[in-house]
Amino acid sequence: MCQLYRILCLAGLVFAAAAMPFQAAAAQPVATGVRIGVHPSATRFVIDLSAAVEYRIFTLSDPYRVVIDLPEISWRLPPGAPASGVGLIAAYRYGLFKPGTSRVVLDVKGPVAVASAFVLPPAEGRQYRLVLDLKAVSRDEFERLARAGLPPPPSVADRPEPEPPAAARRLDDRRVVVIDPGHGGVDPGAVGASGIPEKDITLAIARDLKKEMEATGRYKVVLTRDRDIFVRLRKRIAIARAAGAELFISLHADSIGNPAVRGASVYTLSEKASDKEAALLAKKENKVDIIAGIDLSNELSEVTGILIDLAQRETMNDSVLFASMLVVDLLREINLLQKSHRFAGFAVLKAPDVPSVLFELGYLSNRKEEQQLRSPHHRAKIIAAVLRAADRYFAETDRLRRS
Template sequence: MPRLLNVMLVCLMMLIGAGVPAVAKDITIDGIRFGQNGTTTRFVLDVSSEATPSIFLLADPYRVVIDLPEANWRTNGDVKTSGVVDGYRHGLFSPGVYRIVLDLKAPATIANSFTLPPNGQYSHRLVLDIEPTSRSSFLSAVQSSKSERPSFASASVPDVTAPRKRISGKRVVVIDAGHGGPDPGNLGVIGVHEKIVVLEIARAIRDELNKTGRYQVHMTRDRDIFHPVRERFRIARRHHADLFISVHADSIKNPNVSGASVYNLSETASDREAARLAARENKSDVIAGVNLAEADDDVSSILIDLAQRETMNFSAQYANILVQELGRDVPLLQRTHRFANLGVLKAPDVPSVLLEAGYLTNKSNARFINSSDGRKKIAQAVRRATDRYFQQMVALGR
C-alpha cells in the first residue's frame, strides 16, 4: 500500500483499545508529552481509560485536531512542544466532545499511531508520530479526513442555548462570555485565561440583571465550552433577544494600557486598535479547530441585511449609555467607544455590543476585572445602562 494512503487510513481509522468506548465522565487526561526523533515528532497523550478518538487535519493554518469523549483535563502547566508542533490548545468543544488542537509549523501528517497499555508509571497512552510532508500531500489528507468520524454522546448538561418561551413583560437580554473550550483567549500577567475571566463577569452581569425582575436573561455559555462565532449571534436570535452583550478582555504589548471599551459593528474600523482587535477576535473559530471551508454563507447574507440601519443605531445608542455608566466606577480606555468589523455582532435584528472589560496585560487592570469587586462594578454599570436603554425604548414606543 502506498505510504501516503496508509498514513491517511491510519489517521482516519485509528482506534484506541478494542473495548467499548469509555463514557465521558470516566475519561481523564493525565498528561501530554512531545519528543523528537530525527524528522519525526512524537505526541503522547495519557488517558485514564480506553476511548475512541477522532483525528483529522485542517489547513491554513496547518493543524492536527484530536477529538475525544468529554474529558477532565488534569495536566498542570504548559508543556513545551518540539519538532513540527508549534503549540497546542485544548478544551470542551461541544457537549460530549473534548478537543485538542496541535498547531503545526509546516504541513505534516500522521505517519503512525498506536496505543500502549498501562504500566507502573503511566496509564493508557495514545501515541501519534507526526512527520513533515508537502503541502499538496497535506491538502489531500485534509480532504480524506472529512470521512465519517466517531460520534460521542452529549453529556447530561442542560442546554442553555436552546430557545425558551418568552416571559410576558420582560425584555430578553443575551450575555455572551467570549472564547471558551479550546479557544482560551488572551493570557495576561495574572496567569488566568480570558475565557475564565469573562465567564465570571458574564455570570455577574446575569445575576445583576436577574435581581431586577425586569429581564429574561440567557447566556451563550455558562461553563468552559466553545461556540463558533456564528453560533453566538444565532443563539441571541433564537431567543428573540432585545439586546446582545458579548464580554471580552483585551491584551496588548504595552503594559501601561488599561481600561474598558465598548465596540459596535462597522465594516470600517474606527482606528488601528479596533482593526487589531477585530482581526484577533474573528480568528476564534480557527483557534478552536473549526473547518472554515464548511461554513455557510450567513455572514454574506447578514452583511446585506445590515442595510437595516435601525439596529445599528440602537446598538450605538446602548453603547453610548454603557460608556457613561461604566465611567462612574470602572476604569475606562481613553477612546472608549469604538467600531470594528466583529463577526460576533452581525445579527441584523438584535442590537449588539462587545464590552472589552479591561486589559489582562496591565497588572492592576487585570486584577480589577478578575476580582469580585471589579465584576460587581461592571455588572452594576451594565444593569444601569440596560435600564436606561429600555426606558428610552419605551419612550419611543418600542
C-alpha cells in the same frame, strides 16, 4: 483556498471500558499530562489518560493544523503554561468542542503528516497514553495524503446552522438580554499575565451579571454558554435571536504585547473600523473557528468581510445608543481606554434585529487589570454599570417609540 483534511484512524479501543464495571466505565476519562518530544525524524505529542479512548485525527490547512477529537475528557493537567514552539508544533490548546467531544488542536509550523497514532496501555508506572508522531512533508505530499484520505464524518459543528426562529414574543414584562461569554472550551481566548484564560473571566462575569440582572425582576437573562464549551460565533447569534433578545452583550478581555496598556472599551458593528487597533481586534475575535479546528472550506466565511444591510441600520442605531450609555456608566466605576467607544467588523455583532455590543472588560496582559477582573469587588462595579446602562437604554428606547 481549499482546506485539506485527512482522517487517520477511527480506533475502537474500548478494552479498558470492557474490563471495568459499568459505573467506572461511565466515568469521564481524565487527562493528566501532555508532553512533546522532538526526535530526529518526528515530533511526538503524548497525552496521558486514565483510560483508553476512541480518537479521530485529521489535518487542516490555511493555516496548518492537526485536530484530535476525543470523547468528553476531564482535563487535570499540572498548572503552568503549556509548552509551545517545540519541534513541528507551534502551539496547542484543548477543551470541550461540543457536548460529548473534547478536542485538541495543534498549530503546526508547516505541512505535516501523521506518521503514526496509537494508544499505549499502562506500563512502568505510566497510565494510558495517546501517542501521535508528526513528520514534516511538502505541500504536495500533504495534498496527496489529503486526497487519499476519507472525507470527514459530518459533525454537528460542520453542519450549517438552521435558521433561527423569529424572535420569540415576550411572555412577561421582563426585558430579554442575552449575555455572551466570549470564547470557551477548545478556544481559550486571550491568556492573562498570570495564565488565566479569557474564557474563564468572561464566563464568571456573565454568570454574575445574569444573577444580578434577574434579581431586579426587570430582566430575563440568557447566556450563550453556561459551561466551559466551544460555541461558534454564528451559533451565539442564533441563540440570541431564538431567545427574542432585545439586547446582546458579548463579553471579552483582550491581551496585547504592551503590558502597560489597560482600560475597558465598548465596540459596535461597522463595515469600516474606527481605527487600526479596532480592526486588528475584530480580526482576532473573528478567528475563533480556525482556533477551534473547524474546516471553513465549504462555508462563506464571515471572517472575510462584514456587509451590513438596510434592515440592520436601525438596530445599529440602538447598538450605538446602548454603547454610549454603557461608556458613561462605566466611566463612573472603572478605568476606560481613551477612545472608549469604537467600531469594527465583529462577526458576533451581526444579528440584523438585535442591538448588540462587544464589551472588552479590560486587558489581561496588564497584571493589575487581570487581578481586578478576578476580584468580586471590581466585577460588582462592572455589573452595576451594565445594569444602570440597560435600565437607561430601555427607558430611552420606550420613550422614543412612544413619541
